[in-house]
Amino acid sequence: TDLSKIRNFSIVAHIDHGKSTLADRLIQLTGTVAERDMSAQMLDTMDIEKERGITIKANSVRIEYKANDGENYVLNLIDTPGHVDFAYEVSRSMRAVEGSLLVVDASQGVEAQTLANVYHAIEADHEIVPVLNKIDLPAADPDRVAEQIEDVIGIDATDAVHISAKTGIGIADVLEAIVTRLPAPKGDPDAPLKAMLVDSWYDAYLGVVVLVRVIDGHLRKGDKIRMMNTNAAYPVDRVGVFRPKMENIDVLGPGELGFLTASIKQVADTRVGDTITHVKKGCEKPLPGFAPSQPVVFCGLFPVDNAEFEDLREAISKLSLNDASFSTEMETSAALGFGFRCGFLGLLHLEVIRDRLEREYDIELITTAPSVIYHIHMRDGTVVDLHNPADMPDLTHVDHIEEPRIKATILVPDEYLGDVLKLCQDRRGIQLDLTYAGTRAMVVYDLPLNEVVFDFYDRLKSVTKGYASFDYQMDGYREDKLVKMQILVNDEPVDALSIMVHQDRADMRGRSMVEKLKELIPQHQFKIPIQAAIGGRIIARETLSALRKDVTAKCYGGDMSRKRKLLDKQKAGKKKMRQFGKVEIPQQAFISALKMD
Numbered sequence: 001t002d003l004s005k006i007r008n009f010s011i012v013a014h015i016d017h018g019k020s021t022l023a024d025r026l027i028q029l030t031g032t033v034a035e036r037d038m039s040a041q042m043l044d045t046m047d048i049e050k051e052r053g054i055t056i057k058a059n060s061v062r063i064e065y066k067a068n069d070g071e072n073y074v075l076n077l078i079d080t081p082g083h084v085d086f087a088y089e090v091s092r093s094m095r096a097v098e099g100s101l102l103v104v105d106a107s108q109g110v111e112a113q114t115l116a117n118v119y120h121a122i123e124a125d126h127e128i129v130p131v132l133n134k135i136d137l138p139a140a141d142p143d144r145v146a147e148q149i150e151d152v153i154g155i156d157a158t159d160a161v162h163i164s165a166k167t168g169i170g171i172a173d174v175l176e177a178i179v180t181r182l183p184a185p186k187g188d189p190d191a192p193l194k195a196m197l198v199d200s201w202y203d204a205y206l207g208v209v210v211l212v213r214v215i216d217g218h219l220r221k222g223d224k225i226r227m228m229n230t231n232a233a234y235p236v237d238r239v240g241v242f243r244p245k246m247e248n249i250d251v252l253g254p255g256e257l258g259f260l261t262a263s264i265k266q267v268a269d270t271r272v273g274d275t276i277t278h279v280k281k282g283c284e285k286p287l288p289g290f291a292p293s294q295p296v297v298f299c300g301l302f303p304v305d306n307a308e309f310e311d312l313r314e315a316i317s318k319l320s321l322n323d324a325s326f327s328t329e330m331e332t333s334a335a336l337g338f339g340f341r342c343g344f345l346g347l348l349h350l351e352v353i354r355d356r357l358e359r360e361y362d363i364e365l366i367t368t369a370p371s372v373i374y375h376i377h378m379r380d381g382t383v384v385d386l387h388n389p390a391d392m393p394d395l396t397h398v399d400h401i402e403e404p405r406i407k408a409t410i411l412v413p414d415e416y417l418g419d420v421l422k423l424c425q426d427r428r429g430i431q432l433d434l435t436y437a438g439t440r441a442m443v444v445y446d447l448p449l450n451e452v453v454f455d456f457y458d459r460l461k462s463v464t465k466g467y468a469s470f471d472y473q474m475d476g477y478r479e480d481k482l483v484k485m486q487i488l489v490n491d492e493p494v495d496a497l498s499i500m501v502h503q504d505r506a507d508m509r510g511r512s513m514v515e516k517l518k519e520l521i522p523q524h525q526f527k528i529p530i531q532a533a534i535g536g537r538i539i540a541r542e543t544l545s546a547l548r549k550d551v552t553a554k555c556y557g558g559d560m561s562r563k564r565k566l567l568d569k570q571k572a573g574k575k576k577m578r579q580f581g582k583v584e585i586p587q588q589a590f591i592s593a594l595k596m597d
């Protein structure tokens with residue numbers, strides 16, 4: 001294809017502002033998919049994405065469009081994830097295209113992820129076309145939102161396209177804007193092949209599929225290619241494009257986006273950001289490298305039923321084939337037996353993986369407290385990365401501990417600002433900035449990541465009735481007074497409940513955890529002490545009294561159905577319990593005990 005007739009773009013938006021709906025409309029209006037094959041949200045492939053309405057994997061689609069100037073254009077859309085956990089995927093796919101549509105809900109205005117994502121686009125030097133969506137809603141105020149885009153983001157919004165992705169108003173204008181306002185890609189057809197590895201995933205039929213953006217030269221079926229960073233070479237089996245279904249073609253030229261397959265065994269063999277060239281007459285310099293995505297949140301996953309360990313191992317290895325950012329390692333816990341220590345990009349990522357294991361693979365799991373990576377500076381000068389509080393070295397050898405910090409941006413309507421400030425303060429936050437965008441306050445906080453990984457987002461939503469939006473970036477490590485808190489149940493430490501806490505908050509956290517556990521652990525035939533301890537020092541204690549009588553006793557043998565129900569309920573409850581020494585702890589206790597409220 002002639003370079004001047006190609007436009008590559010992405011759509012950036014806050015969650016729910018209508019990115020997927022707009023993408024579907026563009027596909028529909030250009031007849032890329034026959035009407036009868038159209039299902040809502042073409043680009044979101046996984047079921048869980050559809051259910052939760054979130055986009056996880058970057059996807060791409062090729063649209064052919066005859067513009068008002070009478071010429072035929074090829075438009076390549078890269079779909080990017082909208083959630084904070086996947087910020088890295090957003091930034092890397094942005095590098096594969098030249099422009100962005102900035103979609104903002106005209107009834108809501110700019111939100112935290114609008115900002116975060118548009119900054120990725122600006123960093124990638126994109127030409128940006130503002131699109132004001134949902135103008136069909138009575139509450140839509142496109143003029144005010146256009147003004148807000150100019151004030152807050154600092155880009156010109158006078159020519160913003162007004163649309164309703166739902167009713168179809170303005171979609172044709174969006175297509176014209178893509179052609180007339182976004183730049184064509186540049187590239188040299190005669191230079192050696194240079195292509196960017198944008199993304200990769202595992203397909204049950206085709207093996208590893210690699211999404212590529214050709215910069216210079218041509219990529220053909222049968223070519224021998226080399227990944228410049230890993231230095232691995234492969235013969236190309238197949239080259240193609242997404243319309244949005246995969247379709248084989250003969251060649252991808254400069255400026256084009258498409259896929260290749262090449263008998264690559266696992267996703268881990270493909271490094272996102274790597275440069276692909278030919279084995280013979282390859283290009284000399286690779287593209288500037290990308291930082292690999294690093295897991296930031298870790299937790300242990302254990303089967304409720306020990307006999308399911310092998311199933312869990314298999315399920316995890318299948319999932320990690322398709323997700324290079326999900327790291328796993330075998331872990332044994334004195335209390336929980338065999339399981340895995342897993343690393344995730346963030347909490348949503350953790351939830352998605354846990355949900356898939358439970359639903360698609362039908363494995364009941366105990367998830368231990370999420371933890372971040374601490375840097376433990378030892379007295380002998382070495383630094384240890386601590387992923388699991390249970391592995392905390394003996395304090396006599398520790399000089400100091402550093403924890404990861406984040407820079408969080410929160411946008412919130414005025415009336416909830418006080419609650420948000422209090423929440424951030426309670427989580428050891430340091431306020432960096434407070435400004436206004438219309439009737440919304442924008443606060444920037446420096447927060448410890450470990451105060452955010454657990455239930456910060458849920459709390460933020462609940463104190464603001466869902467009106468706050470939140471985004472964060474990692475912001476280095478800092479020393480603080482951190483200690484490991486252990487929980488002892490019936491005098492035995494339960495390592496899966498160990499957490500790292502700030503010294504000043506240890507008493508409060510300890511008290512709240514033992515109180516909650518007292519509620520969550522059922523009574524036994526004997527008294528059970530539940531304690532929180534730091535080192536050898538007990539900081540909080542509760543006692544769960546012994547069970548006096550048989551649970552069915554109060555039914556007086558009269559009402560059999562009620563008795564049976566009670567027994568059934570007990571049995572079901574039992575399935576989700578784990579034995580710790582002589583005590584049974586229900587599965588849900590591991591997470592519930594940690595909630596702060």
Ligand code: GTP
Pocket residue numbers: 013014015016017018019020021022053054055081082133134135136137163164165166167
């Ligand atoms: P993520 O994939 O989660 O990032 O969301 P998204 O930005 O792709 O939003 P999506 O397209 O899923 O739309 C969110 C909701 O807004 C859906 O319920 C849509 O039906 C609705 N919606 C999208 N566009 C319009 C519009 O123009 N008008 C109205 N009234 N609703 C719309």
